[in-house]
Amino acid sequence: MNYRACAVCLLFSLAFVTGPLAAQEKPQATPDNPPASETTPEARFEQFQKMLSGVHLVGNFTIAGREAKELKEERYEIKQVKKLPAGDLWLFEARIRYGEHDVTLPIPLEVKWAGNTPIITLDNVTIPGLGTFDARVVLHDGKYAGTWRHGNVSGHLFGTIEKAPDPSGSSGKAKAEERP
Secondary structure, three states: OOHHHHHHHHHHHHHHHHHHHHHOOOOOOEOOEOOHHHOOHHHHHHHHHHHHOOEEEEEEEOOOOOOOOOOEEEEEEEEEEEEOOOOOEEEEEEEEEEOOEEEEEEEEEEEEEEOOEEEEEEEEEEEOOOEEEEEEEEEEOOEEEEEEEEOOEEEEEEEEEEEOOOOOOOOOOOOHHHOO
């Protein structure tokens, strides 16, 4: 087949593929997921801070080459996140538990945006006591998913974002004298 025939076939194929896609309804905007065109960076930042403060990321991770054999549980407790003045950095106050590791640390992490969707990005980030990591974690609609690498080991991670239980056991704030 010559170049022009290939180009015509490609255009013809695209017309059949994009036609049905264009006819599909666009997802409804919600207060938790407004259209990107209507959201300022400040509003996105506020929404992100609210979404990830006082939550647990509960899910699983895989190790490349062992996915069918082993699905490991993971849990990250995030007390709060706040935007730092420099660039795309956010300070995560998080408890990280996996294997024999259980540490709570303030960790500055880069957050990039695809429209209104935050992507936590680690590029050779050293976490004291745990090692050096690379990761891309997408947060959307109460869930998270991504890839990770720690040295020569890598894999996938996925799970849900759950509000942390109220430590006082009530729906209201604990009184100051009840706090440790």
